[in-house]
Amino acid sequence: MSVTVKIPTQLRAATGGQAEVEVDGNNVGEALDAVFAAYGDLRERITEDGTLRRFVNVYVSGEDIRFQQGLETAIKSGDEVTILPAVAGG
Amino acid sequence: MAVQSLKCKECASEYELGATYFCERCFGPLEVKYDHSDLDAAEAKRRIQAGSRGIWRYADFLPFSGRPSDPLEPGLTPLLKADRLAERLGVAADIWIKNDAANPTHSFKDRVVAVAIAKAQELGFTTVACASTGNLANAVAAHAAAAGLESYVFVPSNLEEQKLLATGVYGTNLVGVRGNYDDVNRLCTQLAEEYPWAFVNVNLRPYYAEGSKTLAFETVEQLGWALPDRVVSPIASGSLFTKLGRGFQEWLDIGLVEGGQPKFNGAQAEGCSPVATAFAEGWDVCKPQKPETIAKSLAIGDPADGPYAVEHARKTGGGIDSVTDPEIREAIKLLAETTGIFTETAGGVTIGVLRKLAERGELQGGEKVVAYITGEGLKTLDATRDTFSMHEIDPSLDSFDAEFAQEVSV
Numbered sequence: 400m401s402v403t404v405k406i407p408t409q410l411r412a413a414t415g416g417q418a419e420v421e422v423d424g425n426n427v428g429e430a431l432d433a434v435f436a437a438y439g440d441l442r443e444r445i446t447e448d449g450t451l452r453r454f455v456n457v458y459v460s461g462e463d464i465r466f467q468q469g470l471e472t473a474i475k476s477g478d479e480v481t482i483l484p485a486v487a488g489g
Numbered sequence: 490m491a492v493q494s495l496k497c498k499e500c501a502s503e504y505e506l507g508a509t510y511f512c513e514r515c516f517g518p519l520e521v522k523y524d525h526s527d528l529d530a531a532e533a534k535r536r537i538q539a540g541s542r543g544i545w546r547y548a549d550f551l552p553f554s555g556r557p558s559d560p561l562e563p564g565l566t567p568l569l570k571a572d573r574l575a576e577r578l579g580v581a582a583d584i585w586i587k588n589d590a591a592n593p594t595h596s597f598k599d600r601v602v603a604v605a606i607a608k609a610q611e612l613g614f615t616t617v618a619c620a621s622t623g624n625l626a627n628a629v630a631a632h633a634a635a636a637g638l639e640s641y642v643f644v645p646s647n648l649e650e651q652k653l654l655a656t657g658v659y660g661t662n663l664v665g666v667r668g669n670y671d672d673v674n675r676l677c678t679q680l681a682e683e684y685p686w687a688f689v690n691v692n693l694r695p696y697y698a699e700g701s702k703t704l705a706f707e708t709v710e711q712l713g714w715a716l717p718d719r720v721v722s723p724i725a726s727g728s729l730f731t732k733l734g735r736g737f738q739e740w741l742d743i744g745l746v747e748g749g750q751p752k753f754n755g756a757q758a759e760g761c762s763p764v765a766t767a768f769a770e771g772w773d774v775c776k777p778q779k780p781e782t783i784a785k786s787l788a789i790g791d792p793a794d795g796p797y798a799v800e801h802a803r804k805t806g807g808g809i810d811s812v813t814d815p816e817i818r819e820a821i822k823l824l825a826e827t828t829g830i831f832t833e834t835a836g837g838v839t840i841g842v843l844r845k846l847a848e849r850g851e852l853q854g855g856e857k858v859v860a861y862i863t864g865e866g867l868k869t870l871d872a873t874r875d876t877f878s879m880h881e882i883d884p885s886l887d888s889f890d891a892e893f894a895q896e897v898s899v
Binding site: 407408409410444445447452453454455456458461463465466481483484485486487488489 | 516694
């Protein structure tokens with residue numbers, strides 16, 4: 400499944416300025432692993448011990464993956480996976 | 490200069506004082522770092538007491554190198570001793586109500602917005618924006634109008650009508666988003682990357698949050714330069730709750746007040762209680778929820794400072810409780826009947842939790858308890874509908890006597 404992963408502005412130095420990365424994967428975890436395979440610096444910033452850091456939110460087409468199956472959340476072709484900081488609002 | 494940098498609360502990385510809010514290394518929230526080592530307590534106290542009649546009297550503890558000003562200066566709201574409330578609760582504690590509805594747009598949000606907009610102007614922004622559950626919308630629209638700035642205010646489209654009307658009147662670009670607050674917040678996080686705007690609670694959030702410390706400072710001043718033993722505060726994102734703690738700590742650290750942190754009791758609505766749940770379960774993260782409560786101003790299902798609120802409640806020997814919608818309505822009435830203060834649903838949540846603490850016997854005789862009323866009852870009128878009935882009579886003495894004959898003794 401080919402999906403688009405959107406990278407926040409502050410992390411684009413690690414993707415050579417790319418705002419979006421096209422990757423393949425059956426679920427969110429696989430898609431992120433594919434991103435990390437291409438841009439190694441991102442892994443440590445977004446994950447810790449194999450799980451998402453506690454102030455990182457990931458959405459599949461606008462829906463928070465914590466309301467779904469977390470990193471196991473299935474993705475289908477054309478989905479948009481968005482990585483955002485969780486420290487806004489209130 | 491006291492203001493130093495922005496510092497990550499997770500990994501301690503430091504950043505320049507710009508419009509940025511999360512750590513590029515670990516995504517942790519950034520917080521303003523100060524150096525008060527040169528600040529003499531007596532001199533600081535003198536400057537505060539000689540200062541303005543609002544939040545700028547605390548400029549030494551706010552994120553500016555100069556002395557900010559604004560035409561709608563909030564702050565110095567009343568702190569009232571609520572003896573009749575204590576009596577109704579059956580406690581011998583000293584209950585104080587900090588009535589922060591007595592601000593320019595009738596909620597504590599005037600404090601954080603005044604700080605954020607002053608900072609936005611200092612950083613050269615001409616447009617300000619926010620993601621809001623209502624009170625913040627009112628405050629951003631009003632303070633932007635006062636400062637002559639363009640503004641965009643994003644709210645869930647199903648907000649209380651009073652809060653929409655009290656926002657649109659200021660001539661802002663009011664945007665109702667078909668979704669809940671967390672959807673609005675996500676959208677604003679994305680918009681903040683695309684537009685060169687100062688989103689007060691996104692890219693300016695480290696400064697914005699500092700405004701809440703002024704509620705702690707005022708409490709100390711109004712109690713005669715003393716700390717309360719316990720505070721009861723509502724929790725939405727957890728920012729107010731944690732910044733109250735930070736405010737008390739800064740004054741403890743430089744010796745402006747003696748003692749230790751009060752016990753911190755947080756208040757949430759049962760229909761949106763991710764922080765209360767994390768506290769009860771012993772988690773260090775908050776599991777997000779889909780809010781379903783009349784306390785819309787607290788309806789944040791994914792609270793940014795939730796983990797820090799849990800930590801502060803634990804550390805101070807306090808707790809975080811939740812109350813049901815009927816309990817919120819009853820508590821609004823209880824506060825109104827015993828103090829003459831009409832609060833919105835968030836205040837009902839706070840007083841509802843205060844009542845729970847009283848019922849559990851947690852409030853000790855002589856204990857100084859401050860409950861924070863953060864908003865105005867006129868903004869959530871539906872919450873009081875059908876909680877009383879009106880006597881309707883003809884304009885005649887007979888009609889009055891017929892209605893009240895049983896009750897009135899002349």
